[in-house]
Amino acid sequence: MIISHERMIVKMKKIALDLDGVVFDSENLYRVYAEIHDVDKFNSDNLIDNNPRLFQNRYNWSDEEFEQFYQNNAHTVLSTANIMTGVDVVLKKLIDKFEIIIVTARSDKEVEIAKEKLNSLGLSNIKIFNNEHSKIQRLLDEKCDYVIDDDENICKKAAQNGINSIYFKNAASTLSDITNFKVVNNWGEIYKYLMLNN
Numbered sequence: 001m002i003i004s005h006e007r008m009i010v011k012m013k014k015i016a017l018d019l020d021g022v023v024f025d026s027e028n029l030y031r032v033y034a035e036i037h038d039v040d041k042f043n044s045d046n047l048i049d050n051n052p053r054l055f056q057n058r059y060n061w062s063d064e065e066f067e068q069f070y071q072n073n074a075h076t077v078l079s080t081a082n083i084m085t086g087v088d089v090v091l092k093k094l095i096d097k098f099e100i101i102i103v104t105a106r107s108d109k110e111v112e113i114a115k116e117k118l119n120s121l122g123l124s125n126i127k128i129f130n131n132e133h134s135k136i137q138r139l140l141d142e143k144c145d146y147v148i149d150d151d152e153n154i155c156k157k158a159a160q161n162g163i164n165s166i167y168f169k170n171a172a173s174t175l176s177d178i179t180n181f182k183v184v185n186n187w188g189e190i191y192k193y194l195m196l197n198n
Contacts, residue, residue, distance in 0.1 A: 013145040013198060014099040016138075017126075019106060019114050021053070021150030022168045026081035030055050033073045041065075053150060078106075078113045086187030088121050094194065095123070102128040103138050103147070139163055148190060155181060164197075166190055 021027035034055040038046050046059045056066050094100065106114065111130040118124060132138050136157050139147055147158045148166040155165035159180035167183045168190075184190050 012097065012099045014101065014143060015094070015146045015148065015194070016101050016103045016135075016142065016144040018147075018149040018151070018154075018168075019102060019104045019111075020078075020081075022148055023084060023087055023102075024078075024081040024114070024117070025084050026077055027053060027150060029077045029081050030073075033077055034059065034069065037069050037073070053152075074110070075113075078110055083117065083121065084187065086191075090187040090191045091121070091123060093191065097198070098146075098194070100126050101142060101144070102126055102130075103132050103135050103142075104128065104130050105133050105135075106130045136161060146194065166193060 017023055019026075038044070038059060038061075046061060048060050049058055052058050055069070059066075061069070091100070102114075104111065104114075108130065111128055115124070115128070118126060129138055129142075135147075135149070135154050139158055140161060140163075144158075144163055146164045146166060147155065148168055149155050149158075150168045152167055152169075155167040156178065159165040159178055162180065165181045167181065169183055169185060182193050184193065
């Protein structure tokens with residue numbers, strides 16, 4: 001008696017990555033350049049709150065000053081930012097087990113810089129959605145199972161929509177009791193969480 005078995009095809013789960021603060025250390029570099037700008041331009045400390053992720057929320061600069069700072073420094077920051085520690089090791093291990101996409105607010109010009117760096121890691125085949133400023137609808141449209149982002153609000157909104165959210169916090173972090181919401185501080189923690197919960 002011959003029994004034929006249909007081969008089961010298991011769909012890989014999909015991970016959406018942010019770029020800045022997750023794949024590249026550009027957010028840290030923005031902090032460095034913003035502090036330099038604050039001193040060199042104003043010769044004073046105009047920091048109002050060092051906690052916000054975005055430099056626009058940390059200083060009492062005018063809108064024009066923020067724009068000038070961005071115009072003068074963005075290209076340098078994005079082109080010289082390093083790959084976050086562990087990204088190359090972990091992504092190469094995950095690429096065969098998960099479908100990976102990038103969802104970023106970066107502009108067309110800014111994402112070209114990222115593509116060059118990703119190419120140097122052998123990660124040129126990752127699909128990139130850029131100019132995504134709210135991200136949640138894109139994550140839902142793409143049916144993402146996970147999102148890794150350094151924006152806490154995006155992670156919380158994604159978690160509320162049933163997407164497993166990995167909040168990459170740029171500081172030592174505590175555990176969170178929010179459903180579908182994991183706080184991590186490095187790519188080793190990301191690997192452990194994904195592999196043990198897939």
